[in-house]
Amino acid sequence: MTRVLITSDSHGLTEELTEIMDQHDEVDWYIHCGDSELDFDAEVLHPFYKVGGNCDFDPRYPTEEIKDIDGTRFFITHGHLHQVKSGLTTLSYAAEEHQAKVVCFGHTHIAGAEKIGEQLFINPGSIRMPRNRVEKTYAILEWLDNETVSVQFYTVDGQKIKNMSYSTIL
Template identity: 50%
Template sequence: MKILIMSDSHGLTSEIIDIKNRHQDEVDLMLHCGDSELPYNCEELSGFIGVKGNCDFGSSLPNEIIEDLHGTTLYMTHGHLYNVKMSLMNLKYRAIETNAKIACYGHSHIAGAELIDGVVLVNPGSIRLPVLRRQKTYAILEMKDNLVNVTFFEVNGHIVNELTKEFSIE
């Protein structure tokens, strides 16, 4: 299973469409981790499952999503309600509460993936305002059996090799 993950697009539209068009035929699911600042039913986000970010004022999107991915649970939230700019501990605990092996979030605009206490935590970064690096990023997560591979891409589709990681989950 392959999942496109983006976050913190903050009003961008053509970039979302370009990324969606580039990958929609190769992925099974498309996620937006919040702060799109676009209406819930806009054309750009059609096909995406999304959550509400702290800048999505008046949005009817949920604060969290829990998805069953053929027996593996995925948890998604924006991250502001879990203070992810300070620590991933609260997010990790919430993921564990939901029995999630994968937790996707945004808010900090810092791209990265790590395995903490059996949970793969993925922040795709921001396609508008990246933090700690110059590349504006999104990610594709691929699951095969117990292996999870997270590949990061720049908005133009080029792979960011130094961020790409593979994890084994039970």
């Protein structure tokens, strides 16, 4: 069973990123959706597929990443260049151009997962400054079987948020 840990908008935090990774040794892949505010080669970010956000100034960050993880194409971006605060249409079109089924983004600091058409959108929220909820959040996507995936949201201390899980067929 493949597991992908997704985080975003950590805004300078390093100890918390390390703690999150330490709490989930079962994770196979790591994604950071931008606004880490760290250098591209910061040690804590080494295991992550990572993109730059509007608060990342290291020019080595790509604005988008396309990754195939166990046969599923991921589109990873921060979201500010796709106007995600106004909706997901522009982001959806960009992901569709790359035939991505899973779209990981941040920027809004609002945690959530939803499937629209054939695309699963995941915003892990923020581990520093969440919006629309008290908990500082990140997400783990895992395959339950060949087609069904689950997205579970966690607090920074590794506790599952009971009312924040989402399952769908990819």
